[in-house]
Amino acid sequence: MPARGDHDARRRDVSEAVWRVLAARGFDGLTLRAVAAEMNASTGLLTHYFPTKRALVRHALDLAGERTGTRSRPAPPAPGLPALRTTLLDVLPRTAPAVELNRVWVSSWDAALGDPDLGDRERDRYERWRGELRAHLEKAVELGELPPDADVEDLAASAAAFTHGLVVQVLFDPDRFPPERQAALLDAFLGSLAHRPGRPEGTPRPITPT
Amino acid sequence: MPARGDHDARRRDVSEAVWRVLAARGFDGLTLRAVAAEMNASTGLLTHYFPTKRALVRHALDLAGERTGTRSRPAPPAPGLPALRTTLLDVLPRTAPAVELNRVWVSSWDAALGDPDLGDRERDRYERWRGELRAHLEKAVELGELPPDADVEDLAASAAAFTHGLVVQVLFDPDRFPPERQAALLDAFLGSLAHRPGRPEGTPRPITPT
Numbered sequence: 001m002p003a004r005g006d007h008d009a010r011r012r013d014v015s016e017a018v019w020r021v022l023a024a025r026g027f028d029g030l031t032l033r034a035v036a037a038e039m040n041a042s043t044g045l046l047t048h049y050f051p052t053k054r055a056l057v058r059h060a061l062d063l064a065g066e067r068t069g070t071r072s073r074p075a076p077p078a079p080g081l082p083a084l085r086t087t088l089l090d091v092l093p094r095t096a097p098a099v100e101l102n103r104v105w106v107s108s109w110d111a112a113l114g115d116p117d118l119g120d121r122e123r124d125r126y127e128r129w130r131g132e133l134r135a136h137l138e139k140a141v142e143l144g145e146l147p148p149d150a151d152v153e154d155l156a157a158s159a160a161a162f163t164h165g166l167v168v169q170v171l172f173d174p175d176r177f178p179p180e181r182q183a184a185l186l187d188a189f190l191g192s193l194a195h196r197p198g199r200p201e202g203t204p205r206p207i208t209p210t
Numbered sequence: 211m212p213a214r215g216d217h218d219a220r221r222r223d224v225s226e227a228v229w230r231v232l233a234a235r236g237f238d239g240l241t242l243r244a245v246a247a248e249m250n251a252s253t254g255l256l257t258h259y260f261p262t263k264r265a266l267v268r269h270a271l272d273l274a275g276e277r278t279g280t281r282s283r284p285a286p287p288a289p290g291l292p293a294l295r296t297t298l299l300d301v302l303p304r305t306a307p308a309v310e311l312n313r314v315w316v317s318s319w320d321a322a323l324g325d326p327d328l329g330d331r332e333r334d335r336y337e338r339w340r341g342e343l344r345a346h347l348e349k350a351v352e353l354g355e356l357p358p359d360a361d362v363e364d365l366a367a368s369a370a371a372f373t374h375g376l377v378v379q380v381l382f383d384p385d386r387f388p389p390e391r392q393a394a395l396l397d398a399f400l401g402s403l404a405h406r407p408g409r410p411e412g413t414p415r416p417i418t419p420t
Contacts, residue, residue: 026324028237103323110320113313113381114236123382151398157379157387158372158395165375169367171323172333177367185368188361192402 013039014049015063022060023100026107030060057111061118064104065125071097080140084133085190088163092186093170094179102167130156149198158196162189223249224259225273232270233310236317240270267321271328274314275335281307290350294343295400298373302396303380304389312377340366359408368406372399 017039021030032046035056050056073090076083093099112118137152137159146155166185170177177185227249231240242256245266260266283300286293303309322328347362347369356365376395380387387395 024324026320028320028324107320107323109378110236110238110317113317114238119382126379126382127386154395154398157376158399161375161379161395162368162372163375164378165371165373166367168319168374169336169371172329172336176337185364185371188364188406189368191407192405195402195405196398197401 011049014046015059018056018060019063019067022063022104022107026103027057027060027111028107030056032056054115057118060104061108061121064101064108068101068105071101080136080143081145081190081193084136084140084159085186087132087136088159088186088190089183091163091167092179092182093167093174094182099171099174103171106168106171126160130160133159146194147198150193150196151199155193155196159189159193162186221259224256225269228266228270229273229277232273232314232317236313237267237270237321238317240266242266264325267328270314271318271331274311274318278311278315281311290346290353291355291400291403294346294350294369295396297342297346298369298396298400299393301373301377302389302392303377303384304392309381309384313381316378316381336370340370343369356404357408360403360406361409365403365406369399369403372396 014035017035018030021034021038025034032043032050032053036043036046046056050059074086076086091098091102093102108118109122112122133156134152137146137150137155140146141148141150141152146152163186166177166182170182224245227245228240231244231248235244242253242260242263246253246256256266260269284296286296301308301312303312318328319332322332343366344362347356347360347365350356351358351360351362356362373396376387376392380392
């Protein structure tokens with residue numbers, strides 16, 4: 001328990017320590033002991049905040065969500081495809097903070113695949129992200145940047161796939177994928193979006209469970 | 211130590227138990243205790259095979275590599291883009307064994323991002339895979355399926371990115387991505403490859419450290 005009544009400040013210290021451990025070692029290295037060592041505290045103090053490893057992992061995921069949500073994001077130069085480009089470029093690990101965030105998210109997939117609740121959270125996070133991409137794609141159709149029958153649902157899934165799959169390759173091989181090559185790969189991908197087959201007339205929309 | 215001299219059979223039993231734990235719970239759930247429980251053995255027996263958690267993780271990664279390498283793969287219908295399609299379709303989590311293998315690989319990224327040696331192995335594994343894809347792309351150029359100035363290096367990275375990024379979305383949301391939708395998304399992606407910008411004349415090849 002904190003000696004002074006300054007509970008919130010101590011909470012912030014704990015969160016900062018959790019984040020530093022996470023950024024350096026991923027979820028695999030996130031233990032009460034490592035967080036305690038990071039803040040020169042006892043493991044006993046930490047069990048006060050996190051009675052279980054699971055509670056620690058959940059807090060770490062909340063922190064990652066918070067940092068992702070509140071990071072400063074560049075303003076898109078124009079709606080439609082330029083806005084989509086800005087959004088995806090901002091996700092790619094082209095800066096030290098973006099590398100750190102991506103390492104944390106990719107490393108969280110291990111725990112999320114083994115825990116149904118965390119898996120559901122990740123599923124919903126993906127759907128929110130695809131929704132954001134879809135909005136830009138719908139605008140691009142409206143602006144005539146994409147054909148009127150473009151399947152924005154599929155294009156959003158494809159853009160999310162391309163971007164996250166590139167993230168993983170970059171994290172393991174940054175020398176081979178410097179920031180300018182990441183941008184060039186993204187631009188080539190975006191340039192090809194107008195050349196996808198559209199929705200066949202009269203076919204049902206792809207399955208989108210709620 | 212095994213009671214009988216049948217060391218190899220016991221080794222196989224251990225490997226089978228490691229794989230079952232891994233497939234069910236990922237690397238996050240892979241502990242000596244879980245493997246011991248899976249084979250009704252003592253944790254003491256397991257420490258004979260795996261003195262450290264790290265040794266257990268390495269063995270698990272070797273198993274994943276072995277299972278990936280030796281799985282039966284469909285014969286490509288024709289060289290070039292059809293062969294590329296067969297290769298990528300085979301990676302996607304469209305069958306129970308492919309879901310299992312992908313869960314294990316995606317879940318291994320946590321440990322690999324936190325351990326330089328494992329990270330190097332994963333980097334090399336990616337480069338071998340891109341090499342396989344590049345060979346199909348070069349054949350596609352030769353056959354006139356792609357323009358002569360196609361940047362096969364970039365296309366291979368892009369195809370690997372698209373495929374693995376789709377894998378992750380499918381693992382978290384299989385209802386939204388049934389096997390036929392995965393194939394349709396892949397086909398739309400492959401169909402767009404011919405519409406990528408080529409290598410500008412006289413420009414150096416992208417950085418490919420050895």
